[in-house]
Amino acid sequence: MISLTSPVETRAHGWPAGAKLAALCAATLLLFAVEDLAVQAAFCAGMVVLYALPGRAFLRVGLGRLRMLWPFVALIVLWHLVTRDTAAGLVIALRMITAVGLANLVTMTTKLSDMMAVVRWLATPLRRFGVKTRSLELSVALVVRFTPVLATKGQMLTLAWRARSRKRAGWRVVMPFTVLAIDDAEHVAEALRARGGL
Amino acid sequence: MERNLTMIALFAALIAALGLIPKFTLGFGVPITAQSLGIMLCGTVLGAWRGGLAALLVVGLVALGLPLLAGGRGGLGVFASPSVGFLVGWPIGAFVTGFVMDQWRSAPVGIAAGVASVIGGIIVVYIFGIMGMMVTLNKTMLEATLLVQAFIPGDLIKAVLAGLITSGLAKARPASVLSRA
Numbered sequence: 466m467i468s469l470t471s472p473v474e475t476r477a478h479g480w481p482a483g484a485k486l487a488a489l490c491a492a493t494l495l496l497f498a499v500e501d502l503a504v505q506a507a508f509c510a511g512m513v514v515l516y517a518l519p520g521r522a523f524l525r526v527g528l529g530r531l532r533m534l535w536p537f538v539a540l541i542v543l544w545h546l547v548t549r550d551t552a553a554g555l556v557i558a559l560r561m562i563t564a565v566g567l568a569n570l571v572t573m574t575t576k577l578s579d580m581m582a583v584v585r586w587l588a589t590p591l592r593r594f595g596v597k598t599r600s601l602e603l604s605v606a607l608v609v610r611f612t613p614v615l616a617t618k619g620q621m622l623t624l625a626w627r628a629r630s631r632k633r634a635g636w637r638v639v640m641p642f643t644v645l646a647i648d649d650a651e652h653v654a655e656a657l658r659a660r661g662g663l
Numbered sequence: 664m665e666r667n668l669t670m671i672a673l674f675a676a677l678i679a680a681l682g683l684i685p686k687f688t689l690g691f692g693v694p695i696t697a698q699s700l701g702i703m704l705c706g707t708v709l710g711a712w713r714g715g716l717a718a719l720l721v722v723g724l725v726a727l728g729l730p731l732l733a734g735g736r737g738g739l740g741v742f743a744s745p746s747v748g749f750l751v752g753w754p755i756g757a758f759v760t761g762f763v764m765d766q767w768r769s770a771p772v773g774i775a776a777g778v779a780s781v782i783g784g785i786i787v788v789y790i791f792g793i794m795g796m797m798v799t800l801n802k803t804m805l806e807a808t809l810l811v812q813a814f815i816p817g818d819l820i821k822a823v824l825a826g827l828i829t830s831g832l833a834k835a836r837p838a839s840v841l842s843r844a
Contacts, residue, residue: 468728468729469728469737469738470728489739493743530740533734533736537745540810561745561799561800565740565744566740568738568739568740568741568742568743569738572737572738572740573738575728577727577728577729580727584723603668604672604675605720605724607669607672607673607676608672608675608720608724609729611673611676612679612680612683612731614676615673615677615679615680616679619681619683636700636824636828639681639697639700639704640827640828640831640835642677642680643677643704643708643828643832644835644836646673646676646680647670647673647708647832647839649669649673650666650669650674650839651669651839653669653672653673654666654668654669655665657665657668657669658665662665663664663665663668
């Protein structure tokens with residue numbers, strides 16, 4: 466399964482994941498505390514500089530990931546043009562871009578295994594109370610493995626539909642699709658029990 | 664125990680896989696993805712706890728950086744974007760959907776699933792979605808509601824579909840519809 470971690474190796478890849486997450490929390494809190502347009506613009510420029518440091522390829526991929534925000538940016542700026550409060554609109558839009566950009570930066574520079582280590586550390590108090598966190602790790606592995614498997618099965622169902630009908634396969638595919646997922650779940654449960662269970 | 668775990672994991676994978684199916688578009692041009700239908704199905708099929716945990720698993724994996732949302736989106740950035748509320752609302756919405764399903768056993772499966780999906784999958788999820796918009800976009804509740812109302816008709820259709828699909832599943836795999844088994 467493809468993850469969102471950047472293949473361009475940056476210096477931040479080696480930093481501890483917990484520290485990056487804590488810094489992200491602090492930065493986001495700061496962003497929401499500041500209401501000044503000039504400061505927000507400076508933060509946003511700083512965020513773009515961080516993306517530019519590892520090189521052009523990293524910058525292009527990183528800014529591409531902010532694409533989903535453009536409709537919201539357009540909406541907010543238009544809204545505040547109508548209400549004649551453009552400065553406030555720009556503050557909201559800039560803050561949103563910077564916050565999402567910084568968060569994506571952490572995702573792009575942290576491997577899934579490092580993130581899992583943070584989760585395991587956070588779950589330490591649960592283990593004290595006798596909760597088995599091993600099953601959590603197993604379920605994560607199952608989701609990672611079965612998402613592409615189910616996606617392939619969904620495509621097969623759509624193809625089979627296309628072979629029989631001129632119309633596009635719509636919601637009707639979801640019902641057999643769910644049956645396939647249920648059957649897979651029952652089989653995997655049986656296989657786990659056969660191997661000694663959890 | 665093993666069955667609960669694999670059902671939760673496979674439904675989480677189902678939600679992710681539904682995001683990969685090309686989205687179908689409603690008549691009046693609002694694109695709807697099948698993922699929120701997956702959230703409703705989690706509750707109607709798995710029941711409150713298992714359904715909520717399946718949705719929580721998806722949200723957790725998105726936070727860890729997997730591109731499980733429709734269009735390959737994911738990562739921590741989603742939690743700073745205006746749609747964060749919907750994501751946070753998913754596990755609670757799936758839980759409430761399952762809770763209604765668990766409680767209302769006297770009704771036929773399809774009708775109970777449809778109504779449960781409206782309550783959990785639409786009302787609860789939208790309450791959180793609107794709160795997320797209020798915070799990230801600095802809007803009042805009325806303004807935020809105005810921004811999301813275009814998606815409500817599509818979600819109502821999905822609630823009807825969730826009812827139809829769940830009643831179909833109750834016939835095809837009666838033992839596996841855990842909310843009624």
